[in-house]
Amino acid sequence: EAGVAQSPRYKIIEKRQSVAFWCNPISGHATLYWYQQILGQGPKLLIQFQNNGVVDDSQLPKDRFSAERLKGVDSTLKIQPAKLEDSAVYLCASSLVRPGIGETQYFGPGTRLLVL
Amino acid sequence: KQEVTQIPAALSVPEGENLVLNCSFTDSAIYNLQWFRQDPGKGLTSLLLIQSSQREQTSGRLNASLDKSSGRSTLYIAASQPGDSATYLCAVIRNYGQNFVFGPGTRLSVLP
Numbered sequence: 001e002a003g004v005a006q007s008p009r010y011k012i013i014e015k016r017q018s019v020a021f022w023c024n025p026i027s028g029h030a031t032l033y034w035y036q037q038i039l040g041q042g043p044k045l046l047i048q049f050q051n052n053g054v055v056d057d058s059q060l061p062k063d064r065f066s067a068e069r070l071k072g073v074d075s076t077l078k079i080q081p082a083k084l085e086d087s088a089v090y091l092c093a094s095s096l097v098r099p100g101i102g103e104t105q106y107f108g109p110g111t112r113l114l115v116l
Numbered sequence: 117k118q119e120v121t122q123i124p125a126a127l128s129v130p131e132g133e134n135l136v137l138n139c140s141f142t143d144s145a146i147y148n149l150q151w152f153r154q155d156p157g158k159g160l161t162s163l164l165l166i167q168s169s170q171r172e173q174t175s176g177r178l179n180a181s182l183d184k185s186s187g188r189s190t191l192y193i194a195a196s197q198p199g200d201s202a203t204y205l206c207a208v209i210r211n212y213g214q215n216f217v218f219g220p221g222t223r224l225s226v227l228p
Binding site: 004033040041042044048104105106108109112 | 120150157158159160165205207215216219220221
């Protein structure tokens with residue numbers, strides 16, 4: 001079974017530029033998550049999709065971050081304009097339905113963003 | 117608001133030692149707790165999931181315990197190996213369908 005795919009793996013941009021990340025979840029997984037992981041910290045949820053609808057985006061900085069999940073499969077996360085403090089690893093995860101008994105989230109390798 | 121802490125932040129042990137990693141959470145009303153492993157430059161891999169009604173889970177050399185009343189979980193690694201070197205994170209869910217709140221992780225180095 002193929003895992004969660006993410007691209008690009010690394011990205012270096014200057015502040016005020018825009019950037020986009022792509023995620024392809026495990027086939028059949030209805031729920032998709034984007035996390036931000038700053039160095040030395042645990043992942044922090046940015047947005048959760050159930051199929052192509054948003055379930056939770058309470059921690060998404062909506063003035064600069066946006067995300068979409070077209071047709072309930074692939075997803076893109078965009079930052080525009082980027083700030084220095086956006087430097088982090090952006091992790092995508094998917095799960096079959098929702099986190100619960102015997103279920104878990106499967107994580108992609110992440111995209112490492114450096115904003116100069 | 118649920119907060120998760122992990123002690124120690126980093127740990128270095130010689131190969132073969134048994135070790136314990138600690139996780140604490142502020143709100144004991146959790147649905148389940150999960151331990152993950154993260155290798156440098158990679159995503160997270162699930163190790164063990166403990167439901168709120170359970171006390172412990174075991175997988176190979178790993179044993180995770182949960183004490184909801186005290187807001188604590190421990191991950192016990194027996195006979196550590198250099199391949200165990202990684203960052204170990206714990207995460208809790210308050211209710212079914214909600215999302216994980218992660219701790220900052222413990223960075224483990226097992227020296228050959």
